[in-house]
Amino acid sequence: MRILEVQNVNKRFGGLQALNNVNLNVNKGDVHAIIGPNGAGKSTLLNCFVGRLEPDTGSVMFDGQSLLGKKPHQINQTGVSRVFQTPEIFTDLTVLENVMIPAFAKRDGAYKLNPFARVAQESEIRDAAEEVLRDLGMADKRNQIASEMSRGDKRRLEMAMCLVQEPKLLLLDEPTAGMSRSDTNNTIDLLKHIGETRGITKVVIEHDMHVVFSLADTISVLAQGTVIVEDKPENIKGHPKVREAYLGEAQV
Amino acid sequence: MTDTKRNDVILLLVVAFFALFAPIILNPFPSDGPLAQFNAGYPDLMQRFVIYGIFAIGFNILFGLTGYLSFGHAAFLGVGSYSAVWMFKLLSMNIIPAIVLGVLISGLFALVIGFISLRRSGIYFSILTLAFAQMSYNLAYSVFTPITNGETGLQILLSDPRILDAPTGTAQPVTSLFGLEMRDTFLAFEYLGRDFQFTYGYYVCAIILLISFYISMRIFRSPFGTMLRAVKTNQNRLSYTGVNTRPYTLTAFVISGMYAGLAGALLACMDPLAGAERMQWTASGEVVLMTILGGAGTLLGPVLGAGFIKYFENILSRINDNVLEAWFAFMPDGMSDFFVVIVHPFVGKGWHLTLGLMFMAVVIFLPGGLMDGAKRIIDWVSGKNRASKRGAKAPAPAE
Ligand SMILES: Nc1ncnc2c1ncn2[C@@H]1O[C@H](COP(=O)(O)OP(=O)(O)OP(=O)(O)O)[C@@H](O)[C@H]1O
Numbered sequence: 001m002r003i004l005e006v007q008n009v010n011k012r013f014g015g016l017q018a019l020n021n022v023n024l025n026v027n028k029g030d031v032h033a034i035i036g037p038n039g040a041g042k043s044t045l046l047n048c049f050v051g052r053l054e055p056d057t058g059s060v061m062f063d064g065q066s067l068l069g070k071k072p073h074q075i076n077q078t079g080v081s082r083v084f085q086t087p088e089i090f091t092d093l094t095v096l097e098n099v100m101i102p103a104f105a106k107r108d109g110a111y112k113l114n115p116f117a118r119v120a121q122e123s124e125i126r127d128a129a130e131e132v133l134r135d136l137g138m139a140d141k142r143n144q145i146a147s148e149m150s151r152g153d154k155r156r157l158e159m160a161m162c163l164v165q166e167p168k169l170l171l172l173d174e175p176t177a178g179m180s181r182s183d184t185n186n187t188i189d190l191l192k193h194i195g196e197t198r199g200i201t202k203v204v205i206e207h208d209m210h211v212v213f214s215l216a217d218t219i220s221v222l223a224q225g226t227v228i229v230e231d232k233p234e235n236i237k238g239h240p241k242v243r244e245a246y247l248g249e250a251q252v
Numbered sequence: 253m254t255d256t257k258r259n260d261v262i263l264l265l266v267v268a269f270f271a272l273f274a275p276i277i278l279n280p281f282p283s284d285g286p287l288a289q290f291n292a293g294y295p296d297l298m299q300r301f302v303i304y305g306i307f308a309i310g311f312n313i314l315f316g317l318t319g320y321l322s323f324g325h326a327a328f329l330g331v332g333s334y335s336a337v338w339m340f341k342l343l344s345m346n347i348i349p350a351i352v353l354g355v356l357i358s359g360l361f362a363l364v365i366g367f368i369s370l371r372r373s374g375i376y377f378s379i380l381t382l383a384f385a386q387m388s389y390n391l392a393y394s395v396f397t398p399i400t401n402g403e404t405g406l407q408i409l410l411s412d413p414r415i416l417d418a419p420t421g422t423a424q425p426v427t428s429l430f431g432l433e434m435r436d437t438f439l440a441f442e443y444l445g446r447d448f449q450f451t452y453g454y455y456v457c458a459i460i461l462l463i464s465f466y467i468s469m470r471i472f473r474s475p476f477g478t479m480l481r482a483v484k485t486n487q488n489r490l491s492y493t494g495v496n497t498r499p500y501t502l503t504a505f506v507i508s509g510m511y512a513g514l515a516g517a518l519l520a521c522m523d524p525l526a527g528a529e530r531m532q533w534t535a536s537g538e539v540v541l542m543t544i545l546g547g548a549g550t551l552l553g554p555v556l557g558a559g560f561i562k563y564f565e566n567i568l569s570r571i572n573d574n575v576l577e578a579w580f581a582f583m584p585d586g587m588s589d590f591f592v593v594i595v596h597p598f599v600g601k602g603w604h605l606t607l608g609l610m611f612m613a614v615v616i617f618l619p620g621g622l623m624d625g626a627k628r629i630i631d632w633v634s635g636k637n638r639a640s641k642r643g644a645k646a647p648a649p650a651e
């Protein structure tokens with residue numbers, strides 16, 4: 001069953017056709033990787049899913065409803081969470097608060113005026129947050145200020161913030177960029193673990209082929225704003241079009 | 253978590269203690285002694301501490317939590333004062349309707365100004381609020397003179413209609429709470445050469461301060477307050493987390509505007525007179541200074557900052573050359589003249605200089621304001637205690 005359907009999406013930046021009739025279908029429960037050379041339009045495409053950019057033409061359907069014209073917070077409320085390339089977290093707040101905020105947003109919606117409720121008495125929310133932190137191995141860090149954590153932990157925290165919302169779709173833009181080999185492997189394990197325990201559909205943009213081939217169920221190859229191939233990993237390896245697109249940039 | 257709650261109760265009790273016993277605590281010096289001018293325990297000044305404390309508590313809900321720096325909050329203070337005086341003129345000298353109207357009208361103003369200003373953030377937001385406040389200030393002197401009475405200011409007159417308690421006789425009407433006159437001293441006594449004075453007005457202000465402080469505390473500890481702090485830290489993440497930030501910032505803006513209106517109304521309750529100078533940008537800047545000086549984003553900081561600034565404003569400005577000469581009289585002639593000349597620029601009309609220097613010192617050495625200083629002292633003292641206790645029990649382990 002398809003959870004995300006992208007049809008004929010076009011996006012121009014001035015004279016640059018960043019996305020050119022992009023079609024993409026993501027099946028429920030899959031890890032769908034998007035690969036492609038630098039400047040291919042991968043991030044632009046992801047930005048069109050979360051409301052940061054609006055496509056010029058085309059349609060983006062998620063779970064039966066169109067995402068076009070919606071604001072970022074409205075899209076999140078439909079069940080889409082996003083991990084950014086550089087972790088976007090609440091640096092001044094504690095790890096626990098960081099995870100409780102998305103849980104509040106999930107329960108209370110886009111806005112709730114409850115100035116006399118007490119955070120200390122929100123045991124449901126706190127339990128949910130603590131459970132996710134435990135699952136990601138960060139329970140002992142819950143009272144740390146987020147800005148004081150290592151880069152790897154920040155990414156993990158951002159992941160926890162997305163997971164506590166139990167999204168239907170998780171979008172990840174280069175989750176291992178700039179990471180050491182061991183951090184990269186940890187992230188792969190983490191994503192696999194999330195896949196096993198939660199079965200959330202994921203769309204991952206990634207340059208690291210090791211990551212892509214360890215995780216992906218389906219791969220779309222984007223080049224110059226167009227999806228040139230969408231297939232299973234074993235068929236992507238050695239595909240002539242993919243080789244041509246990368247022109248020896250990477251050993252595929 | 254329960255720790256936070258216990259600490260909050262303690263903090264509230266401490267504030268209540270100081271608010272209730274301020275007329276005694278702030279009068280430590282004998283009234284005919286040389287240090288009498290440092291006493292602050294007289295009603296007029298204490299009321300100002302408390303009222304500006306309320307103003308700063310409200311400002312801190314916007315600035316301390318969301319990080320949006322408004323340079324126009326004095327406009328709401330002014331609106332609160334004008335509304336209150338109008339209530340005195342039209343309805344009754346009772347302060348309750350005046351306060352209620354002051355809070356409501358300033359809340360409405362804040363809703364409109366906030367709705368427009370919050371479309372921008374950072375410096376552009378600050379400039380927009382400043383522009384609105386200056387506009388209100390200038391309009392109060394021109395277009396709105398029928399409402400504001402221009403430069404003369406809005407005053408209570410014997411000819412006012414005052415529906416509920418129309419004036420009888422020729423006595424100037426006074427503000428009251430169901431018959432308790434605000435300026436009335438209900439208790440005054442002398443002890444060890446110190447004069448203590450208790451008025452209804454001060455206690456009305458003090459109780460309202462306590463309520464305001466309690467509400468602000470609840471906001472800080474609520475999920476709503478957590479969202480406001482999240483706005484300050486990372487608005488981008490918050491919107492990709494499903495939160496619509498605009499209504500949160502607007503609510504914070506309106507709440508802080510209502511606090512300002514409450515403070516303005518209380519000023520009018522203590523002295524039923526309203527002038528446009530209350531809306532000037534310097535007044536808006538003052539509440540920014542109070543909040544930063546005390547510690548933005550802390551519960552107690554703004555109250556401390558307000559007290560600090562109002563104390564030095566009043567005390568320093570009253571020290572003139574005569575006072576200085578009396579202080580340095582014990583020195584040989586030339587020397588005392590020298591000291592008077594040195595100190596002169598810092599006191600009397602020059603009190604702004606001292607305040608400016610103190611403000612700079614605090615911002616440079618204590619970026620978190622006075623609360624930061626207090627925390628460092630507490631950490632230092634308790635750290636030292638712990639170290640000495642450990643030392644007494646067992647030889648300190650090599651760390
Ligand atoms: N906001 C924008 N305004 C103008 N041009 C843009 C904008 N965003 C992206 N582009 C351009 O669109 C093209 C696609 O960019 P995009 O970031 O989507 O590539 P990408 O596939 O994510 O590349 P990378 O692998 O380097 O992250 C690039 O040429 C980029 O310069």
Ligand SMILES: [Mg+2]
Pocket residue numbers: 042043044
């Ligand atoms: Mg990119």
